[in-house]
Amino acid sequence: MPIFEKSSESSVTRAIISQFAKEMDGFADTDVIIIGGGPSGLMAARDLALKKVRVLVVERNNYLGGGFWIGGFLMNTITVRAPAQKVLDELGVKYKMYEKGLYMTPGPLACSKLIASACEAGVSILNMVSFDDVVLREKNRVAGAVVNWTPVGALPRQITCVDPVALESKLVIDATGHDAMVVKKLEERGLIKTPGFGAMWIEKSEDAVVEHTGFCHPGLIVTGMAVSTTFGLPRMGPTFGSMLLSGRKGAKVAYEHLKGR
Amino acid sequence: MSTSRAAEKRLRNVNLYSSENRSAKEFTEVKSYLETVFPSVKISIRSTVFRNVPKREVDCFAEALASARMKDPSSALQTFEPMFGEIDYERRAILGRSRVGGVVYDGRRLQEEFVRLLGRRASLPTASVVFTDRLVSTYSRDDLRHHLRTVICGFPGVVSLPGVVEAPAKPREYYLMKQRMELEGAGELPLQQLKSSFRGRFVDYDDPELFEVLKGLALQAVLYHLTIDPFCENRSCRLFNAHWQEDLMRSQVLDGKLCKKHAKQLASLGRKPVISW
Numbered sequence: 001m002p003i004f005e006k007s008s009e010s011s012v013t014r015a016i017i018s019q020f021a022k023e024m025d026g027f028a029d030t031d032v033i034i035i036g037g038g039p040s041g042l043m044a045a046r047d048l049a050l051k052k053v054r055v056l057v058v059e060r061n062n063y064l065g066g067g068f069w070i071g072g073f074l075m076n077t078i079t080v081r082a083p084a085q086k087v088l089d090e091l092g093v094k095y096k097m098y099e100k101g102l103y104m105t106p107g108p109l110a111c112s113k114l115i116a117s118a119c120e121a122g123v124s125i126l127n128m129v130s131f132d133d134v135v136l137r138e139k140n141r142v143a144g145a146v147v148n149w150t151p152v153g154a155l156p157r158q159i160t161c162v163d164p165v166a167l168e169s170k171l172v173i174d175a176t177g178h179d180a181m182v183v184k185k186l187e188e189r190g191l192i193k194t195p196g197f198g199a200m201w202i203e204k205s206e207d208a209v210v211e212h213t214g215f216c217h218p219g220l221i222v223t224g225m226a227v228s229t230t231f232g233l234p235r236m237g238p239t240f241g242s243m244l245l246s247g248r249k250g251a252k253v254a255y256e257h258l259k260g261r
Numbered sequence: 262m263s264t265s266r267a268a269e270k271r272l273r274n275v276n277l278y279s280s281e282n283r284s285a286k287e288f289t290e291v292k293s294y295l296e297t298v299f300p301s302v303k304i305s306i307r308s309t310v311f312r313n314v315p316k317r318e319v320d321c322f323a324e325a326l327a328s329a330r331m332k333d334p335s336s337a338l339q340t341f342e343p344m345f346g347e348i349d350y351e352r353r354a355i356l357g358r359s360r361v362g363g364v365v366y367d368g369r370r371l372q373e374e375f376v377r378l379l380g381r382r383a384s385l386p387t388a389s390v391v392f393t394d395r396l397v398s399t400y401s402r403d404d405l406r407h408h409l410r411t412v413i414c415g416f417p418g419v420v421s422l423p424g425v426v427e428a429p430a431k432p433r434e435y436y437l438m439k440q441r442m443e444l445e446g447a448g449e450l451p452l453q454q455l456k457s458s459f460r461g462r463f464v465d466y467d468d469p470e471l472f473e474v475l476k477g478l479a480l481q482a483v484l485y486h487l488t489i490d491p492f493c494e495n496r497s498c499r500l501f502n503a504h505w506q507e508d509l510m511r512s513q514v515l516d517g518k519l520c521k522k523h524a525k526q527l528a529s530l531g532r533k534p535v536i537s538w
Contacts, residue, residue, distance in 0.1 A: 073445055102453070192344055195332040208363020214353070216346030230346065232332060233363045 023124060030054045030124070032254055033145050033169040035131045035182050038066025039111075039240055040224025041175030042118045043087070043247025044254070049121035051255055056167065057123055060130040060150045064118075065111040066177060068240060076107040084241030087248065091117050110240075131181050132164045134172070134220075140191050142219030144168040145182070170261070171254050173221045175247070180229035182220060192217055195232030208233045209242045213249040215257075223250035272534035273386040274303045275483055278310045280392040280422050281354065281361045287472070288392065294476040295483065299531050310391050311355050313378045322374065323351035329370035334407040337400045339367050361394045362423060368397035368413040375417050385536060388486035389417035390479050396428075397421045411478055411509075414491055418482025423466070425474050429506045431463045463506035464514075474513040487530060489538045495520040 032048055034041045037059035045055045057064070071078040080088065082101040091113045095105035119125070128150045135144030148164035174182035186192040209224070212231045216222045222230045223246045277292060279285040285306045295304045314322050327343030327350070353359035375391050376383065383389045397419060398407040409428035413419040421428070430436075435455070442451050456465060464470050477499040484491040484500065493500035496508055498520035503509035519527060 072451070099453075193341065194344070195330070195341070207360055211354075211359045211362070212346075212350050214346065215349050216344060218345065222346070230344075231350070231364065232330075 026054070027056050027124060027126065027167055029168045030056050031169060031258060032056070032171045032173060033058060033167055034173040034175050035145060036066065036175035036177060036224070036226070037061075037064040037125065037127070038175060038177055038224060039068040039114065039243040040226075040247035040250065041066075041173065042068075042114050042123075043244050044173055044175060044223050044250040045123040045247075046114070046118040046121045047248055047251035048254060049118065049123045051251075052122075053255060053258060055123050056169070057118070057125045058129050058131055058145065058147055059125065059127040062128050064115045064125065064127065068111040068114065068243070069107045071107055077104050078107045078110055078240050079104050080241035080244070081239070082241075084244050087241075087244045131176070131185075134182060134185050134189075135166050135168060137219070139218065142172045142182070142186070142217060143170070145172055170258060171219060171221060173223055173250055173254065174216075174226045174230075175223045175250070177225040178229055180222065180226040183216060183222060183226060183230045186217055186220070194230050207242075210245045210249055213246040214253045221250050221254055223247050270536045271386060272299070272302055272388055272483075272487055272536060274305065275299070275388045275390065276382065277304065277306045277479065278389065278391045278417075279306060279308055280394045281309045281311060282394040283392075283422075288475075290472050291476050291479050295479060298480060298527055299483070299534055301532065302534055310375055310378045311357075314355050319352060319355055320348075322378075323348050323355055325374050326351040326355075326366070326371075329366045329374065331365040331367045331398050331407055334398070335405065336407075337405075339370070362396075365396045365398050365407075365409065367407070368399045368410055368419060368421075371395065371397055372413060372415055372417070372419055375419065379417060383417055388483050390420060390482045391417045392420050392422060392475070394422050396423050411474075411503075412481055414482055414485035414489075416486065418479075418485060420475060420478045420482060422471065422475070425464055425471060425478070425509070426466055429463075429503050429509045431506050432459060435459050435463070462510065464509065470510070470514045473517065474509060477513040477517075484527075484530075487534060487536050487538075493520055493523055495522075498523055 031054040034045050034055060034057045037057045041057055042064065045057050048055045070076045080103050085095060085103045088095050088105060088110065093105055093110045093113045095103045098104050129147050130150045130153055131145055132148050133146035134142050135146060137143040144167050146164045146166045152162045172182060174180055183192060183194060187194055209227045212227045212233060213223050214221060216230050224243045227246060275295060277288055279288050285308050288306050292304050292306050324343060327347035331339055332341050333339065350359060354361050379389055396409055397413060398409050399413060400407050409424055411421060411424040411428045438455055464474055481491040481500055491500060492502040495501060497512060497516040499512055499518065500523050501508065501512040503512055
């Protein structure tokens, strides 16, 4: 007796197309689009989805999680400083205390739990899709993102004249890490001028990343390392606690804004 | 000199304004220290100067603070238009909804905003020392670039708490080892270990030595108000203007005393705090 039920190739194909088309239809107009599926983007997405906000995460890679899989020097132990371990508690991630206020956990465990938690909260995900441009509305308010399949950008231009599609949203969150791709796009258009990274020798920047998380332009919120690039804060090592808390703060700012609209 | 003119030139009050992220209570040690140096002067601790921002002027001050950010270390004048997000952050910070830190401000521009905020509270008989959790820099004509500062003397004097940690250079070996670790992509744990191996050679955030150092810096700010000559060449004197952490530790913590010359000067000023410039 075969292990699996019988099904045809055409049924499998139809299942993929119909489900994806239905989801894509919902993506065309959503509450919040988050560009970047690293720790801060996923955290923001999860918190918003738990509050019944419609959230779409656009991730250019096949995999989610960004740099959260691995710590410094390619070693997959990640560290978080208090109070970020409370987020690990919420996600059900086990950790050990290294010293008072400093906790460590395996990267694959923390990352997979965060992804699962975001998906279970109801976050929609478009992976293998890259951010291309911003949708602008009155007074240059950011009101969505223009995206395209990631492989399109990787092919020679003469054979990939494939137009992107535009997705509308009430808010966009730039969670693209050091690249701050959405912010840079506004800079290309002359709508914003970022100061670049601050001094390397300033060591206390974790708080600054969280505290600066918020609107950087009407309709656009920045979280995670994109905050450092946008506000010229000191570049820092892989301190994941601030990524998680920055994502959480980004979600709070977005939620309060949506509630007040 | 007439009697009224002489009275005007005497220091009567020192107002210490606590930093944005800390409570006034935390500055009690600094107050007590200044009281021992200036027994005839009334020393008071006030809450952060930003408490004085009138509601209707919050946006105006937020924009001024965002404009005061130091973005180009090689430029004497910072003439950038602030971003929407920078103004929004400063607004939140003024209203006490965000903690400050991580950004460098042009110290002189910041001082101008403090002058606006203090208004009549600052006068010749009243010295103001504003503690801040912001990093501050001033432009140096010696090498044509901005440098982080621990204290910016003036009216008011500005003392930067993160400046105590970040402005004076740490031992050379620390930077060499840190640079090597960064090239290897090391994270938080090795940095903490590196810091522990240099313990006692520099002041770090939340070290108990921080407030001991602040006593000396506050003294420098008050002495500037009295004499406009607050610094000493002697590396063991609390009035030494340290550019290296090891010098800062020696002058403020390990020795923690005034040199003979300044001990004598301050004993005299303590009895009769006359403004002499």
